[in-house]
Amino acid sequence: MKTVRETVDVLVAGGGTAGHIAALQAARAGVKTAVIEAGSMLAGTMTAGGVNMPNHFYSTMGPVVLGIPWELYTKSKEIEGLPIPDYTKRRPVESPGYYSYINVPIYVAVAEEEVVRAGAIIHYHEFISDVKAVGDFWEVTSLGRGIQRVTRAREIIDASGDSDVVRILGLGVMRDEVRQPGSYQYKIEGIEHEQIWEGEVQKIYEEAMESGELQKGDFSYPNILPFKYYLDHGGHNGTHIYNSDTSDVNGQTAANLEGRARMLRMFQFVTSSIPGCERAVLKTMYPRAVARETYRTEGEYIITKDDFMQATDFDDKICNAFNYIDMHSEARGCDVTFHDDQTLLPKVPFRALIPKGSARITVAGRIVSAQRVALGGIRAQCVCMAMGQAMGAAAALAVQRKVPSREISTKDIIALTVEHGAVPV
Numbered sequence: 001m002k003t004v005r006e007t008v009d010v011l012v013a014g015g016g017t018a019g020h021i022a023a024l025q026a027a028r029a030g031v032k033t034a035v036i037e038a039g040s041m042l043a044g045t046m047t048a049g050g051v052n053m054p055n056h057f058y059s060t061m062g063p064v065v066l067g068i069p070w071e072l073y074t075k076s077k078e079i080e081g082l083p084i085p086d087y088t089k090r091r092p093v094e095s096p097g098y099y100s101y102i103n104v105p106i107y108v109a110v111a112e113e114e115v116v117r118a119g120a121i122i123h124y125h126e127f128i129s130d131v132k133a134v135g136d137f138w139e140v141t142s143l144g145r146g147i148q149r150v151t152r153a154r155e156i157i158d159a160s161g162d163s164d165v166v167r168i169l170g171l172g173v174m175r176d177e178v179r180q181p182g183s184y185q186y187k188i189e190g191i192e193h194e195q196i197w198e199g200e201v202q203k204i205y206e207e208a209m210e211s212g213e214l215q216k217g218d219f220s221y222p223n224i225l226p227f228k229y230y231l232d233h234g235g236h237n238g239t240h241i242y243n244s245d246t247s248d249v250n251g252q253t254a255a256n257l258e259g260r261a262r263m264l265r266m267f268q269f270v271t272s273s274i275p276g277c278e279r280a281v282l283k284t285m286y287p288r289a290v291a292r293e294t295y296r297t298e299g300e301y302i303i304t305k306d307d308f309m310q311a312t313d314f315d316d317k318i319c320n321a322f323n324y325i326d327m328h329s330e331a332r333g334c335d336v337t338f339h340d341d342q343t344l345l346p347k348v349p350f351r352a353l354i355p356k357g358s359a360r361i362t363v364a365g366r367i368v369s370a371q372r373v374a375l376g377g378i379r380a381q382c383v384c385m386a387m388g389q390a391m392g393a394a395a396a397l398a399v400q401r402k403v404p405s406r407e408i409s410t411k412d413i414i415a416l417t418v419e420h421g422a423v424p425v
């Protein structure tokens with residue numbers, strides 16, 4: 001196999017939700033940046049995973065995450081020909097935050113264009129398989145079809161969603177026996193909603209469950225929502241995959257197979273049994289099953305549920321973490337916990353993004369160092385992207401000052417992200 005060598009300042013491991021923003025921030029700050037992504041597009045769970053709902057740019061109290069994520073979001077909306085939502089003019093809703101949706105093809109193309117324009121190098125279809133420290137550099141090996149790449153980098157941002165680099169380096173990770181289920185995203189279109197009667201479809205669904213035609217998890221939320229919800233959303237974000245573990249290829253393959261089997265079963269059920277769905281079509285299917293949690297990093301600080309619910313004002317806060325706790329389970333479907341007071345705005349401390357006992361490596365995204373229940377809130381996409389922007393800034397400043405990222409003051413990290421549009425914290 002051909003070996004290719006590359007030297008950069010900052011290497012972003014995984015170009016997903018957090019990683020593509022980290023790469024953009026580092027490159028725009030003027031350091032040579034590469035992003036290695038195992039899949040075929042940027043933004044990970046948000047795009048390839050089909051979870052195209054970045055929450056939340058605004059709470060009902062005002063902006064919580066703007067910066068580079070907001071720039072890409074608004075640019076993609078403009079290309080779509082849709083107005084940029086003016087959240088300040090919206091009426092308060094049942095949820096403490098406002099939902100946003102992206103058009104996946106447009107968002108991916110916009111993000112790619114900006115990353116390339118900023119001078120960052122994108123390597124798709126490559127898995128990081130080995131990482132070692134050599135003097136003041138990291139030497140990162142990635143494998144792709146036909147090549148093995150060896151990248152030298154001063155700083156690494158692990159944005160792999162599963163703490164891949166942290167695990168390769170033998171640093172601490174946390175993982176619970178009971179984890180939230182994963183999901184598989186698809187969308188059934190062409191349902192004639194005016195023909196749907198809530199009571200009738202509920203009965204049909206319950207009979208199918210009783211007869212074994214459908215299985216638990218085909219519709220994720222039977223305990224909290226009527227089956228009509230599944231039809232209202234064309235099945236999107238409505239399937240659970242229990243015990244899924246996408247942190248290795250065997251688990252990812254098993255989750256993809258199970259997700260698609262559930263999708264097909266549901267499509268056949270709704271078109272053959274639900275009045276008003278005879279002409280429905282299964283048009284959209286995303287490439288891979290996605291996980292809500294696998295391995296979290298054990299950082300210099302572990303964010304607790306109390307930190308999240310009471311919005312601890314950390315000395316080293318680097319971004320907001322606004323969301324509610326959204327806990328999915330096999331037993332209950334999904335439970336949500338809102339803050340007592342809508343003015344409470346949780347934060348992420350820098351220490352939760354530094355693997356314990358490490359230097360020149362940070363993490364961003366759902367692998368943040370947090371207790372499982374706290375992660376149920378922090379893992380929202382806008383928070384992951386804000387962490388990515390902050391760690392992109394920290395890595396760039398570290399390279400420019402020739403010190404490890406952990407020595408960069410949070411004041412300077414925030415100043416750089418604010419220069420790039422972020423909400424000050």
Ligand SMILES: Cc1cc2nc3c(=O)[nH]c(=O)nc-3n(C[C@H](O)[C@H](O)[C@H](O)COP(=O)(O)OP(=O)(O)OC[C@H]3O[C@@H](n4cnc5c(N)ncnc54)[C@H](O)[C@@H]3O)c2cc1C
Pocket residue numbers: 013014015016017018019036037038039043044045046051053054055056126127128129159160161162164182183184237290291292364365366367379380381382384
């Ligand atoms: C079903 C589901 C529904 C959700 N609903 C919402 C919602 O409505 N709104 C919301 O805001 N949030 C939602 N979330 C949460 C949110 O989507 C995730 O927490 C977030 O996207 C995770 O971002 P990340 O950057 O940590 O990981 P990802 O976006 O998954 O990115 C990780 C990237 O790293 C790459 N990678 C992994 N390992 C390697 C390797 N070794 N080498 C190279 N590349 C690698 C992967 O291919 C991937 O692209 C949901 C999550 C799920 C699973």
